[in-house]
Amino acid sequence: MHIAVCVKAVPSTTEVKMDPETHTIVRDGRASVINPFDATALEVALAIKDARSAAGERTRVSVMSMGIPDTERLLRDCIARGADDALLLSDRAFAGADTLATTYALSCGISQLDEAVDLIVCGKMAVDGDTAQIGPELAGAFEMPCITDVQEQPEVCGRTLRARRACDGGRETVEVDLPAVITVAKDAAQLRMPSIPGVLAAETAPVAVKTAADVGADTARTGLAGSPTQVVRSFVPERSQEAVAIEGSPAEQAAALAALIEEGCR
Known part of the structure; x- marks a missing residue:
């Protein structure tokens, strides 16, 4: 079985900077973390x-993301926790993408993986x-x-997946x-800590970094374009x-308050 997990780098703080021209979030890799829903x-x-390995069945987990070069750091963290390999789509042609353009880029990346994907797992949403x-x-x-909004750990039996959803x-x-x-809710599972062997392996593990041309993406369908x-x-x-302190009779105070509210709504 081959599972592809889509992860996104998101700001680690609620205080974000906006690009005044593109009106999109300014991505600072140093202040980014894995989207909590994607960690789940x-x-x-x-x-x-x-579960499948315990039953003697081979399972491969590939993580992929679209983002700036520093996102590779987060993908290595995923490998440290147990993922087998990672793919980063990084190209200025991907910048400013809405969900449709993002989906197109990710689909191109998934199609370029060297093994057919049996299951795609995403977080329910990005914060x-x-x-x-x-x-x-x-x-x-x-x-x-x-299956959206999966609330518990799903079960895979043969070629059938059973999940409990909201x-x-x-x-x-x-x-x-x-x-x-499937897309999963944030509380469906608790992400494990990386192991020491996993951290050491992640330091030297290859992370494929590909551009739009590498995955055969039509740049007219990526990014802002x-x-x-x-x-x-x-x-x-x-x-x-x-x-603001409002003085006067109740009627005068009510009139003054109404005037303040009206002014604030302009």
């Missing part, structure tokens, strides 16, 4: 690998975007069944045939703790 996705994949679209869009790109009525158990895509949705404006709201 990695653990789900590693737990499946452990810097909250769209929850990448997993379902990948399922659409590969015409695979998709739904409008509470939770339900869903079975799909592989190959398939390939994004049908554009962010018009993003900004950090200005906050004020100024206090």
